[in-house]
Amino acid sequence: MDSVDRRSFLATTGGALAAGVAMNTLGAHAAWAEAGRSDFHPGQVGYGELRRTKSRNTGEELLALPEGFTYIVLGKTGTPMTDGVATPIAHDGMAAFPGTRRDTVRLIRNHEVRTTPGSPTGRVYVEGSERYDELGVAGTTTLEVDLRSGEVLRHFVSLNGTIVNCAGGMMLHQRGWLTCEETTAGPKQGWKQKHGYIYEVPLDGPQPGKPAASQPLKAMGRFSHEAVAVDPRTGYVYETEDDSGKPNGLYRFRPTDPRNLAAGGVLEMLKIKGRDGYDCREGQKMGARLPVEWVRIDDPDPDLENGAKTCTQQGLAKGGAKFNRLEGCWYGDGSIFFNSTSGGDAKNGDAPGADGYVEGYGQVWQYIPSRRDGGTLVLVYESPGRKELDSPDNLTFSPRGGIVLCEDDASDADADPHPLAPGLENVNRLIGLDPGGQPFEFAVNISDDSEFAGACFSPDGSTMFVNALGSTTALEPPGRTYAIRGPWRRGPL
Template sequence: MPLNRRMFLRATAVAGGTAAFSGALWHQAFASGPAQPGPSPYGPLRAADGNGLALPEGFTSRVVARSLRRVEGTRYTWHPAPDGGACFSDGDGWIYVSNSEVPLVGGVSAIRFDVSGRITSAYRTLNGTTLNCAGGSTPWNTWLSCEEHDLGLVWETDPRGQNSAVARPAMGRFKHEAAASDPERKVVYLTEDQSDGCFYRFRPQTWGDLSSGTLEVLVGSGTGPVQWARVPNPEVWLTPTREQVAEAMHFRGGEGCYYTHGVCYFTTKGDNRVWAYDAAAERLDIAYDDDLVAEGEAPLQGVDNVTATSGGDLFVAEDGDNMEINLITTDGIVTPFLRLNGHGDSEITGPAFSPDGSRLYFSSQRGKSGFIAGTDGYTFEVTGPFRR
């Protein structure tokens, strides 16, 4: 970006001021200014631990899986290129599911933990799919695994591995990235990883059944009020879904997507933004933009997968840069939460909290080697006093 435009945007942000954010309604102030750098509520990062993770005081880490190696305590071999993930309750324990972003044999794997956090099993829940990137959980406890190619599908999978995965073509065939369920409006939001991609929502005919429904695309002229328009041909097309509605908004590479407290947050890598769609007001705002950082250097670069605590703090993973997960707090502060050293040619993927909010899972897709096939992927767990 030319320096003069960057200086103009920063000056505009300063003039507008940064509003005082408050609890779950902090998104309402985005029109007055996106999140700005500030001190972390967890304190500064300490020196890296034995796993290469620089964490705040009181937090610890462990490696729970390595690509092409058996998951400890099981006979299951963990997949290459671990990507999007989520956690699900399972009796007294929980399950972490993870996509594999490789062609032809991508799919999804899962690790089951008992109440103490001990791994009890690992297994496959989806096979034979291509470039499974991100996805999202549903209120009925399934995992939506999204294929990232031009004719990609959303696959609905069972985290427990008891039911067969099912393709959901009614949700559109495009370069899917992530999905986020909105139980209040009974829709699923979807991002598209294209340089001119769109932001979609799927309205199932029956909530809880994704086999049929209507795919819609966001329509508007920028931040502020927006609307939705039906995509005419979401399943079988000669014109890509992103080009079927002339008034559709286009975004520079849709990435992560997460719904919480009435807002669907999604990231776009081409302009390094975190967007906030206020679902009740049908309004779009910017939660973070590296060009709107008023002072100093922008701490968050290469925005990718995103998740949130139950209290509304966002955790945004970086694709590259200095391999951090950054925190965007409910009072409008953006700051590093952790940094992974020694994985400079990788990306951080799949952040997800355990059901009780005490553990954060994520992966380094290409690990220390940076090999594009992801055969050196790492999956981590961080435990500590997260705000809830």
């Protein structure tokens, strides 16, 4: 769901080097897969064999990790927060910012709550706050964490009155978090307002009991949003779309004022130059460079309740390129990287979608902007099968240039058991890439079959935070946030 890592490491010391290392790793990974390699041995690369590991603060066996790595559980569903609200359900996209004090980190975390309008079950809600939709059940929470002790210093609702907050991305200059609704539901589905928008969650401002006002940025588009990444050179915001069962688009928003997204701008969809309706979902060659142009979305806030054309339909009618389930999105080394969770030629066995496309095991794309023309699109990796990588969702780059992909096992047909998680039919993992391009297992969710999401590293690189989604409609299984520490420099992350 959420999140390529939303941070631009180019803004930190050593960031350009880290992004360059990541670029080389992705290139090696593409070559590894393109050569038809099948020698995937999870314990022989990365950090070695995984073992079932107990949480240091709860004593539960929830994750399998390599030797030397430990974790604690933060913000489990139902845990009372500083503002008196119970931690909501459905932990999803997330970003890590410098904390208010030394050796602290601030996390802003999405909650993809999918309950009915106004339902109290696991909702994100603060009485008397300024909410866009009074019946909204989703939003964001903010956590301040002491990196040394792992103690949660405070945690609270930072935005409410929205629905299905899936992923998002860091705002320009790390001023806050852009949280995205993965839906286009509205009054016809029982809500008081139309949905399908992006909202700002300022880094500074929200306090316990006083969340930020939820104001939709309508010029940025009304569609089933997933993640965003901001190009710090231009302020352009790149947006992925995740609407299952139909073609999706990659969008960019050119703001009138990059520091004030509410001032409006122009929304566009990516098109392969001279190739109307180019299908990026299958039949692609890794490393091939595709010239890009952009087509304008004339009505970014369509009145879907009265039959207006969707943003996707508008873009495709002008020749926009087709993708499948675009999810995580990250900026680094002058490029935008994004995942297509179910793209690719190796198929996962699910039934065809509405237009006959049969889902694959996933792709990773790179868009290279250019001041001279529309830029270039490159397929940097395509999964050859479920053992190597099954349905990449979030994509995280570490400060050292390592790469982690969060799995969201999207197939109903292809069972995905794991020896470390007996009794679970569809197991989700964190997959790392070594410098030679070979994938390796870094973590396995052995607690339940929910996906990993929101992976991000603390600014000092000492801790990786990641969510287990849990249920999006019930209290069980609970959502959890993990803080993982260990000998990172021993391996490629």
